[in-house]
Amino acid sequence: MKEALQSFPALLKDGRILIPTDEMPKGHRPLYRPDVAARRTAVGEDRDGRLVFAVTDTYTDGLTFSELATLLAGLGLENVVCLDGGGSTQLVIDTTKFQREVPGKDPVPVVVGIRSR
DSSP states (O other): OOOOOOOOOEEEETTEEOOOOSOOOTTOOGGGSTTSOBOOEEEEEETTOOEEEEEOOTTSOOBOHHHHHHHHHHTTEEEEEEOOOGGGOOEEEEOSSOEEEEOOSSOOSOOOOOOOO
8 A cells, every 4th residue: 555545534425424423432532523513624526426625614613524414415425524624624726717725723744635637
């Protein structure tokens, strides 16, 4: 294995919302409770297999896992997992047609980068 990516929790599978339970692994901070709104980062795919990245921005108090799952299902995503959230949630998009930045609150040592071929 050359590369690996950890995610938690899964929010959608085959278009079905998976509601995380309060039974989170021991030692997780309250940020990971399903009823707590927080900044979130998620990645998923739509019905056509297109990859979609989503973040909640700094202008909101964030979303619960259930709220994010409902929103992304409504946008037509089929399979979605959460990546790290909280202060490390950030996004930079810089294309010839669109630029947008959602700054993070904490520095991160590793990023997921996507470039066109």
